[in-house]
Amino acid sequence: MKLAYEISHLLAGVMLVVSFALLYQQRIAAVLNAFAAQSITLALAVAWAAWSEDRPDLFITATIAFLLKGIVIPVALHRTVTRLGVHREVEKVVGVGMALLVGLALCGLSQALVVKIAPVAAGLARDELALAMAIVLLGFLMMIVRRNAVTQVVGFMSMENGLILAATGAQGMPLVVEVSVAFSVLIALFVFAVFVFRIRERFDTIDIEALDRMRGDRR
Amino acid sequence: MTPAIVVQFLAQGAQMFLVLLIAPLAVGVTRRVKARLMRRQGAPLLQGYRDLAKLVRKESVLAESASWLFRTAPYLVFALTWVAAALVPSFASGLMFNWAADVVALVALLGAARALLALAGMDVGTSFGGIGSSREMMIATLAEPAMMLIVLTFAIAAGTTRLAGVADFFIAEPIAVRVSLALSLVALVIVALAENARIPVDNPVTHLELTMVHEAMVLEYSGRHLALIEAASMLKLTLYLSLLICLFVPFGMAPAAAGLGGWLIGTLAWSAKLLLGAALLGVWEVSIAKMRVFRLPDFLGVAFVFAFIAILLAYLSRGATV
Amino acid sequence: MLGVYGLGGALGVLAVAALLATLTRSALALVYPLCAIAAVVLGAVDLHVLLSDGSLSASLPLGLPTIGLRLRLDPLSAFFGIVVNGGVLAASLYGLGLDRRTELTPRVEPLFPIFAAAMNLVLIADDAYGFLFFWELMSLSSWALVVARHTDPESRRAGHLYLVMAALGTVSLLFAFGGLAGPAGGYSFEAIRALPPGPAVAALVLAAALVGCGSKGGLIPLHAWLPLAHPAAPSHVSALMSGVMTKVAIYGFMRIAFDLLGPPAWWWALPPIVLGALTAVLGLLYAVLDRDLKRVLAYSTVENVGVIFVALGLALAFKANAFSAAAAVALTAALLHVLNHSWFKSLLFLGAGAVLHATGRRDLDGLGGLIRAMPRTAVLFLVGALAISALPPLNGFVSEWLLFQAVLAGPTLPQASLHFAAPAVGAMLALAAALAAACFVRVYGTAFLGRPRSVEAARAHDVAVVQQVAMGLLALLCILGGLLGGPLAGALGPLVREIANSALAAGGGPTPLSLVAFDARRSVYDAPVIALFVAIASLTTLVIVHRISERRTRRGPAWDCGFPDPSPATQYTASSFAQPLRRVYGTVAFAARETVTMPPPGDRAPAHFSVALVDYAWRIFYAGPARAVLGLAQRLNALQFLTIRRYLVLMFAALVILLSIAAVTT
């Protein structure tokens, strides 16, 4: 039991480290690679939970994470990025140092919040919860410190990785598989929309003309 | 009707005729004193009566644009002023009118007369009429608050707003000079000067266009209408003199229960005081010049301030009664 | 029981009138006869209740659950009911004279009965919900009447300001009733009376009530909508709004301050007295400087509301000190002024309506000489103008006189602030009275006297007979109210006694009709005697003068000091009439400045004269906040055009802030 816990804890820790890496990366290709790494780590963590807790249905979740988020989406996004020619630097809102600092603060915040919970009160170890929450918050942070649509999608998916981590960690939580499937569909929609609606590299439009055309109530 | 009421009626009637009778004389005294002080011979004391008689008999010229209001106003103005003048206790404090209205109503009656006259001033539609009316009403707005404060001072002191009651109170009280009353006196004199269109507020004898107030307003009147208006202003002067007498030197006035003898003494005392007052007015008028119209707020402001201080002092000197 | 049926039936008639007028255009003409009938019935029931000192009550399963809609007609409501229904009757009679083809529209007539019914219902509501429901309905229906001339941007502006201010008032009243009802929600007046609030809550409630009722009544600085909205409505509606609806506001204040709030504390008196006195003076200063006939009347309403609030404040002060006799005088003054103002203000607005109808103009400087063109209206308007100027022997003076008597008793109050306020207030009321006279001499002098200043004024004609009857009725009431002040005060005795524990001694004066304040030794006003003597004196004078004089009268050109000018433009206008007052008071109150540009001698260019006034109340209480709201709206509007990322930032920030709160709280 101790070992099982140690391993899942380690995997969660790796995911958090990768989250920081995501924040740190400058180039889209590197961001995508880091995301793939995080997704694969998640798949491992989920698989480990499925095996150690004897919940075979979680293998489905692990497989989806591995195939879809670890391979298919990163590859597809790589291609898109290359085709659109935006694989260079990602336009950032705040500097990397600042983003990392904020990220650290968020980690601290989640730790502080979790510490208040009585050790035996939750169906999940407190520090694992803290890790998952930090991953979710860092994903959210990633969404708002980058101007590029692709990186924002990555941020959202990273957030979702944190969610799945928390959900699998919650012992005996029903519907986890279904929800992970649903989330995958959502992500697919996300990516699909980026393709179809040509919301190219930015959905942080600062082009005044585009504003006039697109946003209501300017007229 | 009991005999008492008949007597009351008669006494009241007598008072009305008395004020009417004495009013031109009072004006005559003032004019005479002024003339003498200016080293002029001056008109006879009875000139006022002659003027009125002359005017009444002359034909009246009405402007083409004058309406019925113009013709009616003099009668109403005269009647209102007359009744108001009769409200002020003269020789006795127990007369019928003394019960019919108090000093607030008195001020309001004069206000009604003034408003009617101001309307008449605007009726013909000339620029002078308008000047007179608007200035007259402006002066009234300055004088009335001061008047109200003076009334309040007396109400605090005497516990009543009936003039007869105030007079009775001061007759009964031991003589005491109070600062508050002295200040009220000054204030009331100022208000009286303004209300009667005397110097320095207005000049009753000038027809210099830009300085006229009262005279501008009645410029279009002639003949019997003018006579009535002149009579009304004479009555008003008498009224204010009698008001000053009633409030500040009521001595000699017959009390409510007095008989014919008391009334007779009262009449004599009142007439003497009234004519003296008229003479003092004459002295005052030759010793001062007329003010510009827009200096008036300052002048009347003095009255207001004095009256206000008088009230504050009245608080200090005694707590009034309900 | 008959009374309840009468009330129900009359309100039903009003509802039917509204419904019919909504449904079919041909029923528009039915509205006014039905309203007149309803007003008579309602007024009769009110009168009965007032005189018999009884009360009617009913409860309907409407409104708030468990409390229901409670209705009660007690003497206070009945008194105000008489005020309201008198106004409605006069306005309906006036409405009967409107031209069927051109002057009836579906924008006015269906709402008229609703407005009338709402005012009646406010008075008889016996729970907070019903009161506010009908109160707001009253605002809403009158708003619709204000914007009836919807193509005029001024009307729309007036309507907007009006309803926003009405909403402000309603919100304040919501607070007042919230405080009264308490957290448990005892919304019926019965429950409130049983459990009056503590002193701290009472202070808040009083403040809220003052704002709520003051905004409807036009207490400065909450007045600005009134001179815009009242004139914008059709004239008979203006008469109702100004003459009657403001009284409903007074009713609201009385109901709260004298009834629901429990025994008063002395300091409750200060805000109404101070605000009322300021309102009285400033209202007239506005009025005397304005050139629009109906707006002048509206400003004068502001003044009268101020006067009534002063009287109510004094009544509170006396009542708090258990000076019952003085409280009775102040209260009677307030009530009589309510009644009187409703009569002469309705009369004046109807008169203004007649002028507007006959000439199409409301600007005083475009009128003149109407005394010849429309003689009957001119006489009736004169009665109203003299009455509102508080001149004896008309009704305005009766209440003014009583009020002065109450002020004169003010120095006896033990609280220093009150007895020093009394002389100041007395002086301000005197100033207001004098200004009122000046104001209405100006109005009457420019509109009705002199020579016509425009073609329209010259071609004017009297209005329909029934409209003259409406005005005549009110004029008659003004005269009778002036003469019979004593008996009227006596009739209010039971009501006044109920509130003030004392009432004016009826018949204690020298004659049965005299009005006595405190006791007959102290202050008496005997209008019939005075009027009789004035009449005798003037008639005698007339007879005598005509006997001695030659009675010859010649018409000639005006003398005008030898410079008569045939052009009507040389007459004094409303603006020139106001000039002395503007110079004396306007420089203080409105920072009035006159600028004259005189060309050098020899130059033929015209000289220019202009006057600049600053409306401080508007600037501070209306323009400022409006600018702040619009400015803030403009700044916040940037939030509509953020990028999605920035919206996510907002969301993220909200999340992090809440999490931080959770982290630091234990």
Add this chain to the structure above:
Amino acid sequence: MIEAYQAVVLVPYAAALVLAAVPGYRVGAIGNVIASAAAFAAGLWLMLGPPTVGSYAIVDEFNVLFVAINTLVGFTTALFSASYIGHEIETGRLSPGFLRFYHAMFQAMMGSMNLALVANNIGLMWVGLELATLITVVMVGLYRTPQAIEAAWKYFILASVGISLAFFGTILVYLAGQPVLGEGLQSMTWSLLQATAVRMDPALLDLAFIFLLIGYGTKVGLAPLHAWLPDAHAEGPTPISAVLSGLLLNVALYALLRFKMLMAGQPAALDPGPIMVVMGLVSLIFAAFMLYQRRDIKRFFAYSSIEHMGLMVFAFGMGGPLANFAGLLHMAMHSLTKSSIFFAVGHVAQAKGTQRFAEIRGLSVSHPRLAVALALAVLAIAGLPPFGVFTSEFLILTTTFARQPWLALLPAFGLLVGFGALLLRLQDTIFGEPVGPAHRVDASSVPMVLHLMLVLAAGLYLPPALVIWFRRAAELLG
């Protein structure tokens, strides 16, 4: 035998499947109306039936109210939509193929909302709510204009993030429940969670509530999470705007309130009241100011919805029987009134061929009846009698003042600012000389009038049965 709570969910879903297969938009529209009527009937049936608590479904006084409003407005909106979309076909904004999709999605959305309402499982509720959200995303983008796509995209992203956060909150609630109730479904079951809330860890509940507040608050449209709402209302088809404002916001609020009830069960946990009061006030005042600069009539009323959701959240945050009662009443009244406003706006947009305020003038001259209806609806939402919104605002403001006088100034301020804007726009649209085209209006006015009548009736008289319901629901809220 099928149960009522099953019917309210299954009828729309089944109808969605059928409608997806039905060609011809007229038949689809009629089918839509019939299905909505059936759901409404099921809703009534649910209302009359006894409260039930199952492992997946719960029916108590609280949600029955929401289901009733939901199905009623769904039905009237379907009616409105049936007469409205003909116009969209004529003007070529939509093709019949899209309409088939539209009708199916409409029913699926109704089913999902009902699912969220009757679910006795926090996960199921989450699923229902998110499904409904995603469907509306698609509906908002239905016209495929750049603006519509922009609005849908914004809605999609913000809603997705909200979905994620709400899910995280849901996990946290499960984690809190699991040590008490054990693993599995029971730890996600409403009725059980609520009964044992007192034994749960307060800090965990706090954390959960915050994530849920942000997650579901996004759907309620609370500022600063509101950004999707105005554009989604403005760019989607009008029936969808009506459903969004009238229903979806309510369902999200319902979810939030359920969790508030949970929080109330554990006294040691954070009191959600003050947080909700603050967020409600921010939304209320912010939206009131935003009204002034609006140029699009639908976006304008969308902001008004934010304002009113803010007021409701404020009222529920205040808590207590009166404020809760008022909040629930306000919710019901707002649903009915706001949807009727959107119906009226739909008519206006048809009549004038535009949604821009600047081109809508003088409706009372060109379309008197429509102007009266619009005016009544707007005055109703502005809180004037004789309409029911007045009743709820009366209760909210009076009770707030009675309890915390100074706090009451803030909602009053917001409402007044909003009132100024509402009235200004109302006057500008219905008064003055008409400008621009004046087309005939095809859509049926029955739904609009029906809603207004109901709101009017509520202002005059609340039936005792309804009052008892409201009161019990208010008690449940604590």
